[in-house]
Amino acid sequence: MSDYKLGLNYALEQDQNDALKTYREQFHIPKDKQGKSWIYMTGNSLGLQPKQTATYVNQELKDWANLGVEGHFEAKNPWLPYHEFLTESMAKVVGAKPIEVIVMNTLTANLHFMMVSFYKPTKTRYKILIESDAFPSDKYAVESQLRHHGFDDKEGVVLWKPRQGEDLLNYEDLEQILKEQGDEIALIMIGGVNYYTGQFFDLKRITNLGHKHGCNVGFDCAHGAGNVALNLHDSGADFAVWCTYKYLNSGPGSLGGCFVHERHAHRKDLNRFTGWWSHNKQTRFRMRDEFDQMPGAEGWQLSNPPILSMAAIRASLDMFNEVGFENLIKKSKKLTGYFEFLIKQLGEDTIKIITPTSPNERGCQLSIQVKNADKTLHNKLTEAGIISDWREPDVIRCAPVPLYNSFEDVYRLVEHLSLTLSKREGTEKE
Structure with missing residues (x-):
């Protein structure tokens, strides 16, 4: 898609103009030991926890504590x-x-x-x-x-x-x-x-x-x-x-x-x-x-x-x-399209996307194969706080979820991937 542009400023601008940007703050984003938020790209395996989930679950715990079996009929949200x-x-x-x-x-x-x-x-x-x-x-x-x-x-x-x-x-x-x-x-x-x-x-x-x-x-x-x-x-x-x-x-x-x-x-x-x-x-x-x-x-x-x-x-x-599923789909296609655009800048002789190119034939997940790569590449991304998903024999699955992932997340992911590949190539040349 020709509308996409390179550079961090473009990603930040897209996030600033994102109609759904406030929803990211409504999720718990896991952090590393230094307190830095992970770039979480595995919503296709386990989605992140909405902050409001605790309130919903605690309401039922409260009603169970106070009402016992009568909660089936008398709870704020009757269980029956x-x-x-x-x-x-x-x-x-x-x-x-x-x-x-x-x-x-x-x-x-x-x-x-x-x-x-x-x-x-x-x-x-x-x-x-x-x-x-x-x-x-x-x-x-x-x-x-x-x-x-x-x-x-x-x-x-x-x-x-x-x-x-x-x-x-x-x-x-x-x-x-x-x-x-x-x-x-x-x-x-x-x-x-x-x-x-x-x-x-x-x-x-x-x-x-x-x-x-x-x-x-x-x-x-x-x-x-x-x-x-x-x-x-x-x-x-x-x-x-x-x-x-x-x-x-x-x-x-x-x-x-x-x-x-x-x-x-x-x-x-x-x-x-x-x-x-x-x-x-x-x-x-x-x-x-x-x-x-x-x-x-x-x-x-x-x-x-x-x-x-x-x-x-x-x-x-x-x-x-509240969000509206059509709005989620719209952002998902744009976010994943941006991800695809950035991946292609790395060179198709180095990295291959096996997911369909048509937005109507995929969701937010892109499955990528890196030439001559093994799980070591995935492990290096994990060490850098990029949480993706490895599937044998040679695929890294990444899913920028529109509810809580940002354009900056996608930019940082590809940036780290590019850096890791450069280091690998340098090692191989040595």
């Missing part, structure tokens, strides 16, 4: 319907209708619960299609589902692979796979944004293609929720799952989310695991009634939710509501 306080905000973030969204369990647990309903293998249609470099947990989960149903966990997995010498996946290759094996594939389960390359897939295109061949389609949106415009309802996907501890800044191991398309909302024929929290909330406490399934995504709940985790999620979602 607490998950409902999150639904509308979460639906906005992932582009869904409230009836399609529920916050519950954790990411891979939710993936399994969704596959109970949407992986329905037969003797002839039993395979599961995933991307070849899917996040390991997704791979392990689908393999275990195959074993659970009595199928071979290697033969039953169909891999969508990049072409020789390429890093990104090609839709024409997916079409060819489905043309050849579509009648054997029961489920397509793709990471909405690939954790390694940062490629943001066209969810609607994949869903339409899968449904055309009679496959159910789901997405793991762990790297998409709070990062890109997922538009899950419009995608037509049967289901999606995500976590809240990355871009949704809700704390390590916090609860995940599920999307189930509204066309399945009232289907009682779908197989599912159930518990008392998926039972009709009007009669739930009668205890002796036969199971009466709730409609919508709520009908996939099992247990009463952990309120302290939900309080942290609520603190984050309230901030997302």
Whole structure:
């Protein structure tokens, strides 16, 4: 983008004119032992803590201390319907209708619960299609589902692979796979944004293609929720799952989310695991009634939710509501575009960005490969207070998150990277 300019003054000017600049101050930015703030670029792994989170969590601790069990009804934010306080905000973030969204369990647990309903293998249609470099947990989960149903966990997995010498996946290759094996594939389960390359897939295109061949389609949106415009309802996907501890800044191991398309909302024929929290909330406490399934995504709940985790999620979602997701996306594209611009100044013979160049095919993460580099380079950045993310065999993932990262952060990151590379080259010449 020709509008970007070199030099620190440009970065400082962009920060000064940033409409979202005040939100950085609403987060705890970790510091080194000398008290200097880290340049934190790993919101794609664990988001930073909003300062208001403590207030939200402490309110529930206070109500628990003062009210005990009566907090289910008498707390400032009653615990019994607490998950409902999150639904509308979460639906906005992932582009869904409230009836399609529920916050519950954790990411891979939710993936399994969704596959109970949407992986329905037969003797002839039993395979599961995933991307070849899917996040390991997704791979392990689908393999275990195959074993659970009595199928071979290697033969039953169909891999969508990049072409020789390429890093990104090609839709024409997916079409060819489905043309050849579509009648054997029961489920397509793709990471909405690939954790390694940062490629943001066209969810609607994949869903339409899968449904055309009679496959159910789901997405793991762990790297998409709070990062890109997922538009899950419009995608037509049967289901999606995500976590809240990355871009949704809700704390390590916090609860995940599920999307189930509204066309399945009232289907009682779908197989599912159930518990008392998926039972009709009007009669739930009668205890002796036969199971009466709730409609919508709520009908996939099992247990009463952990309120302290939900309080942290609520603190984050309230901030997302205040900022407006469209404003976040706008800044994200500009910030990541600036990052890309600066990286390219270092020379493509030295450093390569494997993330798509189109802003519509990525989120804020850029995955970079440095020629002849190993983890030593990443370690040197860490020592300099640049917190990025190393992924074997040779990728450094950096995610300038629009809520709390600045243009100066990006400038300083690339400055340190350039300096480290210069020192390395000097050593090599010696």
